[in-house]
Amino acid sequence: MIETTGLTKRYGSKKAVDDLSFTVRPGRVTGFLGPNGAGKSTTMRVILGLDRPDGGHALVNGRPYRELKNPLRTVGALLDARWVHPQRSAKAHLEWLAAANGIPRRRAAEVLETVGLTDVAGKRAGGFSLGMSQRLGIASAILGDPEILLFDEPVNGLDPEGVLWVRKFLHRLADDGRTVLVSSHLLAEMALTAQDLVVIGRGKLIAQCGTDEFIARAADNVVRVRTPRTDLLGAVLGRERALYSRDGDALLVSGMDSARLGELAFDNGIPLHELSPQRGSLEEAFLRLTGDSVEYQAA
Ligand SMILES: Nc1ncnc2c1ncn2[C@@H]1O[C@H](COP(=O)(O)OP(=O)(O)OP(=O)(O)O)[C@@H](O)[C@H]1O
Numbered sequence: 001m002i003e004t005t006g007l008t009k010r011y012g013s014k015k016a017v018d019d020l021s022f023t024v025r026p027g028r029v030t031g032f033l034g035p036n037g038a039g040k041s042t043t044m045r046v047i048l049g050l051d052r053p054d055g056g057h058a059l060v061n062g063r064p065y066r067e068l069k070n071p072l073r074t075v076g077a078l079l080d081a082r083w084v085h086p087q088r089s090a091k092a093h094l095e096w097l098a099a100a101n102g103i104p105r106r107r108a109a110e111v112l113e114t115v116g117l118t119d120v121a122g123k124r125a126g127g128f129s130l131g132m133s134q135r136l137g138i139a140s141a142i143l144g145d146p147e148i149l150l151f152d153e154p155v156n157g158l159d160p161e162g163v164l165w166v167r168k169f170l171h172r173l174a175d176d177g178r179t180v181l182v183s184s185h186l187l188a189e190m191a192l193t194a195q196d197l198v199v200i201g202r203g204k205l206i207a208q209c210g211t212d213e214f215i216a217r218a219a220d221n222v223v224r225v226r227t228p229r230t231d232l233l234g235a236v237l238g239r240e241r242a243l244y245s246r247d248g249d250a251l252l253v254s255g256m257d258s259a260r261l262g263e264l265a266f267d268n269g270i271p272l273h274e275l276s277p278q279r280g281s282l283e284e285a286f287l288r289l290t291g292d293s294v295e296y297q298a299a
Pocket residue numbers: 011015016034035036037038039040041042043185
């Protein structure tokens with residue numbers, strides 16, 4: 001479990017994180033979303049004890065990171081995939097990390113196998129592609145077999161196969177009962193990956209809820225309906241003061257759910273060929289809810 005309470009971090013006069021409180025539960029993949037500069041990386045750095053907050057606190061399994069006895073065995077993180085000694089091999093890097101944290105040396109080979117880097121274990125990490133570096137960063141994060149994992153943009157630079165691999169891997173970690181917090185600006189990917197969301201803008205909490213709920217909450221209540229009696233349905237909707245627009249031979253009705261619309265059609269003897277609630281996308285929901293909090297907006 002990760003908990004932040006009233007977390008605040010200033011850089012000069014700027015509040016990068018502003019009175020931020022949220023909880024990340026175990027057994028779920030939680031997406032951490034926000035426009036550029038919203039404060040995601042800063043929040044993660046504070047949770048990991050790399051930055052001190054100016055107010056509030058962040059707890060991992062009920063304690064501040066700095067008080068953890070075996071930090072790498074409790075929390076694993078991928079913040080910057082390029083954070084390796086460029087001359088060291090992938091295996092040497094992980095063995096060094098293991099030795100420094102009281103983790104058995106054999107874990108290095110195990111995690112390289114898990115992330116699919118066994119074949120290049122002896123190669124210089126400095127020569128790795130971004131995708132390989134991301135995998136090595138993920139290997140470092142899971143080295144101590146931690147219960148809690150934080151990933152900052154883990155699919156950056158990965159090809160579609162790599163993106164799918166990361167998604168399945170994050171789900172596996174959550175299915176094991178771990179707490180998984182993953183930041184991303186790839187909204188379509190997050191809609192598929194994250195079960196829960198923490199959404200921030202300008203350092204403040206915008207929403208904390210399930211991904212489906214977030215999309216439903218922000219999307220307009222629109223129902224698509226098709227009938228051979230479009231004019232009659234239009235007249236009935238007009239009487240009910242429902243808003244609608246034409247979409248080919250269908251009507252898009254807002255402000256009325258599909259059950260009410262179906263009953264109205266039935267009561268007025270209007271046959272329906274289609275009655276489908278329209279699901280919004282995470283992009284639409286995100287833009288609607290974070291629109292005012294984008295720091296730099298295109299004109
Ligand atoms: N070391 C620093 N010194 C001064 N300002 C900083 C520092 N680190 C971050 N900031 C500012 O704090 C705000 C939050 O930055 P942060 O990197 O946490 O956002 P983010 O949500 O991770 O953004 P991105 O998606 O672009 O990485 C930004 O306005 C940023 O310019």
